[in-house]
Amino acid sequence: MPNKVKRWLFKQFQDNFIIYFIITIIFAIGIIIGAITIKVLNSEQKKGIITFLNSFFKTMDGNSFENLSIFKQSIIDNFKTIGLIWLTGIIVIGLPIIPVTILFRGFALGFTVGFLVNEYGVQGFMFSILGIMPQNLFIIPGIISVSSIGMAFSINSIKNRKLRIRNNNLRLNIVNYSILILFFSAIILIGCLIEAYIAPIFLRLLSEHLK
Numbered sequence: 001m002p003n004k005v006k007r008w009l010f011k012q013f014q015d016n017f018i019i020y021f022i023i024t025i026i027f028a029i030g031i032i033i034g035a036i037t038i039k040v041l042n043s044e045q046k047k048g049i050i051t052f053l054n055s056f057f058k059t060m061d062g063n064s065f066e067n068l069s070i071f072k073q074s075i076i077d078n079f080k081t082i083g084l085i086w087l088t089g090i091i092v093i094g095l096p097i098i099p100v101t102i103l104f105r106g107f108a109l110g111f112t113v114g115f116l117v118n119e120y121g122v123q124g125f126m127f128s129i130l131g132i133m134p135q136n137l138f139i140i141p142g143i144i145s146v147s148s149i150g151m152a153f154s155i156n157s158i159k160n161r162k163l164r165i166r167n168n169n170l171r172l173n174i175v176n177y178s179i180l181i182l183f184f185s186a187i188i189l190i191g192c193l194i195e196a197y198i199a200p201i202f203l204r205l206l207s208e209h210l211k
Helices: 002-015 017-040 043-061 067-090 094-120 122-162 170-197 199-210
Strands: none
Touching: 002 017, 002 170, 017 094, 017 122, 043 094, 067 094, 067 122, 067 170, 094 122, 122 170, 122 199, 170 199
8 A cells, every 4th residue: 555655646746747846946936035035124124023033032041832832823824825725726726826825935934044044143043953944844845745736736727628628537636636735734744743842842952052
């Protein structure tokens, strides 16, 4: 059974390699734009963000992380994106919406890491490595995969419409599409768990080391 799943996933990746590549490039462009954007912030905007981050660091110092709250928020943030991609993929408007969504996700990550490193130097870099990277080792591949699957489904649906091909297996295709989305959603869920229960441990250790 595991071998069949591996072959199925590999075939899906192989068939849609170009889409995976394009989505990855769009995500990378989003990261670059996010990192560059910090250069155009004025002093008031920077001050507001720094005030917010300093209050977060104080929370970290006080060991008052609420793991369950972080987990819930992470699920809400990530599964909103998954739900949007799943739905727009089915109703064929995912072609323009999914790339914009993935660009925004990349922008948010690039801006966050860029700002931390730019304003806090080594401490910001360490915060990014310990507090942001662990969960994103799962979340980023998961989001890229979900986005690629949604794009592929939209493209195939448009092709069938243009060629006037009647898809008698539409229900089966939607089921297979949904199963793939659920599989990668499970990977993203692992990232949410890491963000809520493991990353805070690293951040506490960092906070103690920097005192």
